[in-house]
Amino acid sequence: MSKGTPRHDIEINAGYRARRTLGRVGVYAALWVGIIIMIVPFFWMLSTSLKSPIEILQFPPTWIPTGHFAQAEDGGSIEVYVISKDRTAGTAVVRPVDGGPELTVLSSEVIDRARLRFSNYVDAWNEAPFARYYFNTIFVTLFVVAGVLVTSSLAAYAFARMKFWGRDNIFVVFLSMMMVPQPVYIVPSYIVLVKLGWIDTYQALIIPWLAHIFSIFLLRQHFKTIPNDLYDAAIIDGCSRFAFLWRIMLPLSKAVLVAVVIFTIVGTWNSFLWPLVMTNTPEVRPLQVGLARFSQEQGTSHELMMAAAAFSIAPLIVAYFFAQKQIIQSLATSGMKS
């Protein structure tokens, strides 16, 4: 489908071109339907998060949050909730948002104007200890990322460069454990953490995740591509094994390390089942579990729930828009376990 028409293409005629153009239009139409389906829930989340509790109850719903404003006595306008409308009389019963008695005004005097209620975000934030949840998630994520980088590099180095008894067997055992899904071992893990006295502590959220088998695998594969001669030469020149890892292997593996960092951050930030089981109190509860809690306790304040959902996903979404290529690549690799 290059721009210049190839000579050997015998089908060049108007009908063919028309069909191709039509096909082209169809392709874009289908892709755009997909785009809309992907975007609407996000848009709806933002739109809802900026509405008033009264507007939430409106059906059919409004796409853009709208406020109602009535003429005030001093000539300005005040924001009101519309309680009811009387079509035949052309009047409406309204109540000022800031408080005060209900008023009956002419319907024509009530003006609709876009009104984005950013205060919902503040209200949601204060409704539950979200600051604490945020801190917990960031704290846990930082430790897990740092830990995974250290343990995976060391283990991958041993698997890739050193010769010791049973190396390949140990590696196979590691890999086979990667295939076991989390729900299978979560019950005994809970018992292990109970025995260690770690339930409801940061240790429970950090330490079991400090080693990541897939990262070890990924780094080992990459380390193996670095020529042996380089290693031999460096060792004979008196470079220590650790110095070789630190000065040569790791700098040569930046791309893989970045991938590891990204999928560890995303995985830790979004993990749910594990922290749900292992924490009980807000002190160590991470953001996702806090958000789930909030959603189950709120029940009806949809504007607050959507605001909370929005500020919970914001950091990753913002990061995604800055580094989508790396993030897509990293997450695509991280799934490539089997």
Place this chain on the structure above:
Amino acid sequence: MTWLERLKRKKIMDPVTAALYLVPAGVIVVVFRLLPIGSAFLLSFFDVKMGRIRGFVGLAQYARLFQDPTFWSSLGTTAYYVVGVVPLSLFLSLFAAVLLNQKIRTLGFYRTVYFLPVVTSLVAVSMVWKWIFHPRLGLLNYFLQFLGGGSLQWLEEPRGIFEMAAAGLNWSWWPDGFAGPSLALIAVIVVAIWRGIGYNIVIFLAGLQNIPDQYYEAARIDGANPRQVFWKVTWPLLSPTTFYVLLSTTIVSFQVFTQIYLMTGPPVGGPMGTTKVIVYYLFEKGFDAGGNMGYASAVALILFGIILTLTLVQRRIVERRVYY
């Protein structure tokens, strides 16, 4: 020359140094993976309450498990879910990937948007969709009404979709017992497809871009039409990717938990237990009051057995058809 230097010459690492490098990851893997996985197997033969082992019971947990109708219905629900998610997700993502592979000018834009839900936490995704599915105020019912249809109860609808369709079409011959998955489960399936499709698209796109251009060139010179090109060139050469996507989507689908936990109920697994999947059943048996962790471990092992078997079977079947 000391013995250590001689070892280095031979490139044989002394086990002590190797162990030092392996210890940090090794300890964690052994304590928090190997040990729990091993004990999951052992625990399933014991009575375990409140994290305390109360006695060896042999296969009694399994016997109880197989006699529990809730276990079977949760397996059935999970099967519905997997069958609902996997083929549709595969089809839609392959379709989108093939469209995107036609030298679309703004490929990056489409890929970025399709992938967006993958980066979003499942908790937030579930909350947003639960609101979209709201029976009275939801966006989806608004669309249905806009298009001239009626409202549906979505996540609060326990009736099976076949049953509903039969009722709507006045098919009195439809057998009563065959209600199909509840509409609530269908709603959860829709969300799973929406959330996972971007990931599959990216994998398919990578697979498509790995197919060398000369195959297409050759097919074109031979006068193949687009359909022939797809079935004779793209499909066979893409089969390793398709196989991978099939496998990974199936495995992930069997473990569905978060959406069920957040979107359905209360009580979770509702309405009328029609969305209670196997992992939620396990969670309930293991961690709810009155639960038994030995029993939950038995459930976990059954789940693992299913996933392992499916992996092996799929690998077997597809391997014969995969063109490498």
